[in-house]
Amino acid sequence: MLYFSTWKTVAVLALCLLGVVFALPNVLPQSARDAYPSWFPARTVTLGLDLQGGSQLLLEVDGDALRKTRAAAVQDDVRRLLREARIGTTAIQLNGMATTVTLRDPSQRDLALEKLRTLAVPAANTMFGGAGPAEVEVNSQGDNVVVATLSEAGVQARIRSAVDQSIEIVRRRVDALGTVEPSIQRQGSNRILVQVPGLQDPERLKEILKTAAQLSFRLVDLSMPPEQAANGRPPEGSEVLFEERDGQRVPVLVEKRVMVSGEDLTDAQPGFDQRTNEPIVSFRFNNRGARLFGAVTQQNVGKPFAIILDGKVISAPRINEPITGGSGQISGSFTVQSANDLAVLLRAGALPAPLTVIEERTVGPGLGQDSIEAGTRATWYAAIFVVIFMFATYGVFGFFANIALTIHVVFIFALMSLIGATLTLPGIAGIVLTIGTAVDSNVLIYERIREEFRAGRNMVSSIEAGFKQAFAVIIDSNSTMAIAAVILFLLGSGPVRGFAVVFLLGIITTVITAVTMTRMMIALWYRRTRPTTLPF
Incomplete structure (x- = not known):
């Protein structure tokens, strides 16, 4: 029987109402959101850099400065180890990445080699848990000369580790500025891309990020x-x-x-x-x-x-x-802002190496507004044409699909507001795409209902069979799209991940709206009108 129980109807309507509540702040002015009680959900979707403007910096870890710092540290370690072992020297010189030690007594060369080779530890562990390359190579040159050289493989491993550490420190510094949803990610082997939506003062951002805070x-x-x-x-x-x-x-x-x-x-x-x-x-x-x-x-x-x-x-x-x-x-000639910035730097920790600004870009709010308007027009055009097509092709069933499509879009914005996701221009493209894929599930159901009715079934059994037989196909098709969206999210970056998030949320809500909600509306319609033939 085409039956939808009362408690299921109430549950679906309550879920729709909840979606409207979470999505509503996105269309209300700030003054209305400020009037919300503290317990009422008032979070909105955060607009990305391409929609509301902001600052973008491409930073590069200064490899030369890291080499000099590590070489000086190796020289200090060499001096300390030899002093602790009571090994006399006549000179300890740093030439590039090599520390050359001239021993006073050649008979202590083997002891010096033994002590200094304790510096030959891995610079970093590999991603599989194994030891990385040795950072220092220790060799002898003649009877009374020992050389401790900083290896290039060890330096590169140290740079990769410095990038990972710098990303976390940069994230803490940017978060402490009170910005919303910054995007901080690795670019290549030694660069970091920082995008801060809504921040129109890149100079302050540069000062915060470039300072080593040692x-x-x-x-x-x-x-x-x-x-x-x-x-x-x-x-x-x-x-x-x-x-x-x-x-x-x-x-x-x-x-x-x-x-x-x-x-x-x-x-x-x-x-x-x-x-x-x-x-x-x-x-x-x-x-x-x-x-x-x-x-x-x-x-x-x-x-x-x-x-x-x-x-x-x-x-x-x-x-x-x-x-x-x-x-x-700490007191000094501080202003309120410089004191706050210094506190931010000290809380976040010191950078392992200086960061150099390679590229700086500021997106004005006007360009972001143009993007919003263009994306909004595209979304409206897509929705209008889909609504007209569904209603013209499937009649009242198309009307039900259009209602489910509206709730589908509401659910997307509700979920994005709930999880604090960022909406970018590719994200708007993802919404437009999900508008098409959402009604695709209804098309599968309706066409199967038509086939069953033409095969001689009555209305009730045709509708039941249509939903039942099409459900497996809907799950399979949406599962494959969800796998693709997850891969895009895991392997992509920036705009690609924004598209993947919206597309994945759209897939999840599609199954709810296209199957459950449409089925409920058709069941209520049939119970009220008792038709004997399909309306399409």
């Missing part, structure tokens, strides 16, 4: 006036850095030894100094950082302590008393 706390060296060190040669173990004071660069002599690293920070928040009301950045360490910070401040009361960010001295306050609480504050 924070360190070091003691100020008081053994020599900083001006003398800047004009001559600073003492061994110290270097001259500069601090901005009243618009001028003032030299500061600081020790190279890092007392506390920014890696031990757990939080950083902008605020205001209670005494001067100036913008500051408050920070808090983890247990290890708090212990180190407390020990350093306890042992160096009365000495200046430099706070250094990316090679520049932010401030060098004097330690008046031990700071054992694991927290402190």
Whole structure:
């Protein structure tokens, strides 16, 4: 029997109402959405970069800077290992990516090789869990010369790892700016594509992303006036850095030894100094950082302590008393925005390597509005022609299919609002495509009903057989399209993934609207009119 129970009818109508509730905020003005109660769903579909404008940056990990940093780190490790093993040297020189060690005693060459080969660890693990290439190659040249060379394979593995780490750090920094649905993805082996819809200030985005945010706390060296060190040669173990004071660069002599690293920070928040009301950045360490910070401040009361960010001295306050609480504050010539930006950088963490802007693009809201209007027109034209065709071909059954098609589009926007998906121009193309594929299921059902009725069945059995026989075909066809959509989502990027998301949501809602809703409407229609022949 063509029967649709009351509870099923109520469930379908409730589902439709729920879809309307979630999709409705997309067509309401902002003032109406602001008037919603806090518990009422008011999320809207986020428009992509091509629809509302915004900023796009293509960043490249600076491989040369990473090589220099790693080569200098290898030199420091070589010096430390040889000193711990009490191996005398006459020179430790860095030439490119090779650290050359000249031993004082040739008989210690084998011991030096044994100690330095502990540096030959894999730069990164492979995707299958195996060890990657060794980052350092250690060899001897003659009786008293040992060379530790940074391998190119190890550097490339380090760059790939740096890109992965940079993507997460960039994501945290962009999210902290309060932007909505940024797209951050790898491009090639050493590039990162960042798209931020709605952001019309690319300069601030560039500053946030290019800053390495390498924070360190070091003691100020008081053994020599900083001006003398800047004009001559600073003492061994110290270097001259500069601090901005009243618009001028003032030299500061600081020790190279890092007392506390920014890696031990757990939080950083902008605020205001209670005494001067100036913008500051408050920070808090983890247990290890708090212990180190407390020990350093306890042992160096009365000495200046430099706070250094990316090679520049932010401030060098004097330690008046031990700071054992694991927290402190950074003060300087901050504005409210610069303090907030610094807090964002410190919370997100330091980049493993500098990022260079390769390409910059700003899409204006006017171009986005043109895209929206063009996509809207295409959607309306497609919907109108489909509605006319279905009604002209199948009569009242086509009218039911058109109602189901409308609910189908509502469900797509409701689901996109619910999951916070981003709608791009290819996504609009996906909606237009699903409008056609949605009624395709109704066409299969109706044509099967026609075949069964012409074969001599009555109305009820023809409709029952049409839905039953066509259901397997609908599931098969939509399953193959869903597989293609999933592959597009997994292997695609940017606009391709946006198209895949909308298309996949359209496939899911098609099965609900084309089968369940249409069946309900036909059942109610038949129960009310009791026709003896098909209306088409």
